[in-house]
Amino acid sequence: MFRMSQMLKIAAVAGVLVTTITSAQAQSTGVTSEEAMAAFKAVRAYALKDGSDVSMTVVDRDGQIVLMLRGNTAAPHNLGLSLRKATTANRFKMRSIDWRDRTKAGSPQADERNTPGAIPLGGGVPIMVGNEVIGAVGVSGTKGGQEGDTACAQAGADAAAALVKRLQAQARN
Numbered sequence: 569m570f571r572m573s574q575m576l577k578i579a580a581v582a583g584v585l586v587t588t589i590t591s592a593q594a595q596s597t598g599v600t601s602e603e604a605m606a607a608f609k610a611v612r613a614y615a616l617k618d619g620s621d622v623s624m625t626v627v628d629r630d631g632q633i634v635l636m637l638r639g640n641t642a643a644p645h646n647l648g649l650s651l652r653k654a655t656t657a658n659r660f661k662m663r664s665i666d667w668r669d670r671t672k673a674g675s676p677q678a679d680e681r682n683t684p685g686a687i688p689l690g691g692g693v694p695i696m697v698g699n700e701v702i703g704a705v706g707v708s709g710t711k712g713g714q715e716g717d718t719a720c721a722q723a724g725a726d727a728a729a730a731l732v733k734r735l736q737a738q739a740r741n
Contacts (some may be wrong), residue, residue, distance in 0.1 A: 598628030599695060599703035599728060604635035606731040607695070607705050607724035614720040615639070615710065622709040622720060625650040626695075626728070627658050629702050631685075639709055646708040653692030653721070654706030655685045661701045665690030665718045691717030693725040697732045 599607075604626040615622045621639035623646035628634050638647045656664040660680070668688035671677045681688055691708055694701040705724040710716035 598630060598632075599626055599634050601634060603695070603703075603728040603731050607728040608635060608637065610727035611705065611707055611720055611724040614723045618710050618712065618716060618720065620710045620716075622707050622717075623647040623650045624708075624721075624724065625654045625706045626724070627651075627654045627703050627706075629658065631655055631658055634703065642709045649687065649689065649708035650691070650706040652685055652687040652706065653689060653708065653717070654704040655692070656687055656704075657692030657694045657706065657721075658701065658704035659683065659686060661694055663690070663694070663718060663722075664688070664692030664706070665714055668714075689717075690714030691721055693718065693721040695725045695728045695732075697729055697736075702732065703728070 607626050608624065611622065611624050621641045623638045623642045624636070625633060625647075626635040633651070636647065636651065653664045656667055660667045662670075664687070667680075667686075668690060671680045671688055680686070691714060692704055692706045695703045695705065705721045705728070707717045707721040707724065710720050712719065
């Protein structure tokens with residue numbers, strides 16, 4: 569009887585631990601398709617105001633593509649650039665334009681430019697929830713060049729992060 573009681577206690581503790589771990593993972597997931605769509609809508613709104621037809625990519629924290637979209641009239645290379653910009657922002661946990669500046673020739677970080685899939689161009693922005701990067705948005709093809717691509721991607725990253733925060737608040741209530 570004593571042994572059975574202890575086994576039940578151990579099982580209960582294990583159940584609580586599994587539930588706690590599952591809850592933590594649910595609150596700390598990478599970008600979902602819904603969040604990627606929120607990013608897309610914000611990027612599209614920015615691009616319409618800019619008068620451009622951009623290509624964009626959203627990746628999750630592991631660098632996996634969640635959403636990739638080629639603009640109807642975008643240049644053929646823009647889709648690949650959007651992926652590399654998102655990859656750069658996600659991998660280095662900073663805007664790709666800032667990484668570009670940080671890794672200039674002669675800087676201590678210059679060799680980072682040899683990282684496969686990375687590109688030293690503006691247009692990639694990490695999706696931040698608190699201090700955590702849950703993915704990134706990459707944009708290519710605005711009329712504003714790298715600065716415009718960065719601003720457009722920032723709009724998308726902000727929209728995705730805002731949706732995550734709203735969903736987290738709803739889950740707490």
